[in-house]
Amino acid sequence: MKNILVIEDEADIMMLVKMVLESEGYKVSEMSAAAGYQTKVRDAHADLVLLDLNIAGFDGNIICEYIKAQTDLKSIPVIIMSGNLDAQQIKDECGADDIIAKPFDLDSFIGMVKHHVH
Numbered sequence: 001m002k003n004i005l006v007i008e009d010e011a012d013i014m015m016l017v018k019m020v021l022e023s024e025g026y027k028v029s030e031m032s033a034a035a036g037y038q039t040k041v042r043d044a045h046a047d048l049v050l051l052d053l054n055i056a057g058f059d060g061n062i063i064c065e066y067i068k069a070q071t072d073l074k075s076i077p078v079i080i081m082s083g084n085l086d087a088q089q090i091k092d093e094c095g096a097d098d099i100i101a102k103p104f105d106l107d108s109f110i111g112m113v114k115h116h117v118h
Helices: 011-023 037-044 061-069 087-094 106-116
Strands: 003-007 027-031 048-052 078-082 098-101
Touching: 003 011, 003 037, 011 027, 011 106, 027 037, 037 061, 048 061, 048 106, 061 078, 061 087, 078 087, 078 106, 087 098, 098 106
Parallel strands: 003 027, 003 048, 048 078, 078 098
Antiparallel strands: none
């Protein structure tokens, strides 16, 4: 079973994303605060990271940059989930693999996850 780490601080979005992913057969690890993100990311053993850019006032692109800078983590696909108008530029700067704009269409969301999780 593939494991997806969802980094999102809005409880309703986390609940929706978790429900959708679990119905598709994925295991979901949750992270709703940035504190200790290095350890949490490593401990999740994720096959994919879904990352909100604004996590309780913390800049999520720092987490993306951290993942992409680590030799043992950089191959994990990172999909940014954001309503930020600059999300494409942020994606390019931090090295994320893809971006999905909030609010997102569930079929597009599932398709993107399946594309990145093999």
